[in-house]
Amino acid sequence: MFDPTSPTFLSNPYETYSQCRKDSPRVFYQPWDAWFLFTYKDCSVSLKEKRLGRAPVFDENDSVSPSAYLPVPEHHQPIYEFSRHFMLLSDPPTHTRLRSCVKKSLTPAAVESFSSVLNGIVDDLIAGVVCKPSFDFVSDFAIPFPVRVTEWMLGLPEHDREQVREWALDAIGMFEFLPTMKTLDKAAVAFTSYSEYLQKMLEQRNTGVGGDTLRIIDLLLDIEGEKEGLLSRVEVIAMLTLLTMAGHETTVNMFTNSMRALLLHPQELEKLLQRPALLENIGEETLRYDCPVQFIGRQALCDFDLELPSGTLSLKKGQQVLLAIGSANRDEEVFEESELFKIDRLDASKHLAFGMGIHYCIGAPLARLEARLAYEKLVAFLPYLELVSEPAEAIDPGRGFLFRGYQRISVKWKDSFNRPSS
Numbered sequence: 001m002f003d004p005t006s007p008t009f010l011s012n013p014y015e016t017y018s019q020c021r022k023d024s025p026r027v028f029y030q031p032w033d034a035w036f037l038f039t040y041k042d043c044s045v046s047l048k049e050k051r052l053g054r055a056p057v058f059d060e061n062d063s064v065s066p067s068a069y070l071p072v073p074e075h076h077q078p079i080y081e082f083s084r085h086f087m088l089l090s091d092p093p094t095h096t097r098l099r100s101c102v103k104k105s106l107t108p109a110a111v112e113s114f115s116s117v118l119n120g121i122v123d124d125l126i127a128g129v130v131c132k133p134s135f136d137f138v139s140d141f142a143i144p145f146p147v148r149v150t151e152w153m154l155g156l157p158e159h160d161r162e163q164v165r166e167w168a169l170d171a172i173g174m175f176e177f178l179p180t181m182k183t184l185d186k187a188a189v190a191f192t193s194y195s196e197y198l199q200k201m202l203e204q205r206n207t208g209v210g211g212d213t214l215r216i217i218d219l220l221l222d223i224e225g226e227k228e229g230l231l232s233r234v235e236v237i238a239m240l241t242l243l244t245m246a247g248h249e250t251t252v253n254m255f256t257n258s259m260r261a262l263l264l265h266p267q268e269l270e271k272l273l274q275r276p277a278l279l280e281n282i283g284e285e286t287l288r289y290d291c292p293v294q295f296i297g298r299q300a301l302c303d304f305d306l307e308l309p310s311g312t313l314s315l316k317k318g319q320q321v322l323l324a325i326g327s328a329n330r331d332e333e334v335f336e337e338s339e340l341f342k343i344d345r346l347d348a349s350k351h352l353a354f355g356m357g358i359h360y361c362i363g364a365p366l367a368r369l370e371a372r373l374a375y376e377k378l379v380a381f382l383p384y385l386e387l388v389s390e391p392a393e394a395i396d397p398g399r400g401f402l403f404r405g406y407q408r409i410s411v412k413w414k415d416s417f418n419r420p421s422s
């Protein structure tokens with residue numbers, strides 16, 4: 001019986017996924033009035049379906065419908081007020097307008113120009129761990145790397161780093177399916193505080209305080225205005241908030257999951273050392289094998305029959321459909337030996353870890369660049385690292401099942417590593 005809240009499922013969802021793909025590729029989960037889909041084909045067809053949307057669905061009283069994605073009690077108004085300007089939670093035409101404002105700043109060519117800054121961060125983080133006899137890869141690398149990348153892109157001062165990470169973590173809780181009141185309370189506070197903080201940052205930037213490097217924050221300010229096609233001030237703040245949140249936990253998880261997979265599969269690491277051209281594939285195969293975001297949510301925008309490869313699904317307006325992309329990425333109909341981590345898998349990049357269709361992850365080129373640059377340098381150190389214990393906690397117990405990453409990966413240097421003294 002599929003239960004997305006059971007601790008066994010949360011600690012290792014892959015066995016359940018495999019069984020579901022075989023026996024019941026679509027499951028109606030009564031407590032949430034939601035459909036879960038598990039196969040690659042069903043997920044990809046749904047991601048391209050225009051009648052499945054992302055914005056909260058309203059009923060005739062302008063309230064969010066009971067089964068909609070985002071519940072909005074009065075004191076959580078800041079979340080609602082704010083997130084309605086997120087491209088991730090909007091449908092066309094609003095989505096198209098918001099996305100087109102920022103997409104040029106995040107193309108593969110645009111982010112390639114961040115390389116020297118990113119390389120500097122990687123060098124700095126590696127220098128910090130080589131002088132320690134043992135370290136936690138999560139807190140010493142996986143978390144600070146994306147945090148510092150965001151800090152640079154948004155031109156935020158270094159001394160606010162910890163606070164910004166805390167806000168990002170709290171705010172991202174709203175993306176959980178049916179988040180708890182406590183999660184939403186924290187998210188509401190984080191949204192209010194972070195938007196006030198960004199408001200101040202933008203004011204300082206307008207008056208020329210804050211440096212002259214052209215970063216995303218400046219590009220957004222360039223397209224701020226009241227005319228059609230431009231972003232309002234609240235939309236600029238919402239965009240910066242979304243980029244902070246969306247690029248954070250996801251990228252941290254990509255790093256924790258890739259490091260764990262490499263350390264637990266020494267034969268794959270060996271292949272990598274023999275064939276450095278496989279470096280590009282570390283990110284792709286990790287995103288497929290142990291996906292940082294396990295589910296994508298959609299809602300029916302009207303009553304309709306969704307024709308899926310597994311059969312027809314009759315949906316009511318506002319009903320949720322949860323696409324198990326973590327399962328789709330292990331679908332044996334698409335990926336040979338799908339349960340194995342294989343660094344030389346040729347078609348790994350067919351994964352759905354970045355989604356598909358109009359909401360396809362706009363930060364994918366940046367995440368891929370971060371993975372490539374980090375592993376170009378980390379790979380030389382990997383043969384000298386060993387796990388101190390099995391990585392702890394694939395999930396944060398206080399959270400739901402949306403994200404999958406490890407909270408601690410304790411590693412130590414082997415005796416053969418010539419460690420510089422600190």
Ligand code: HEM
Binds near residue numbers: 243296355360364
């Ligand atoms: C490995 C890292 C990442 C993963 C696994 C990931 C995953 C995803 C997924 C699955 C979606 C689609 C959600 C949907 O269809 O509802 C998405 C969208 C999005 N991602 Fe990422 N993401 C990553 C990194 C980033 C980064 C670094 C940024 C920011 C620079 C970012 C910004 C966004 C935004 C703004 C959207 C919404 C796009 C839209 O609605 O059109 N992501 N991401």
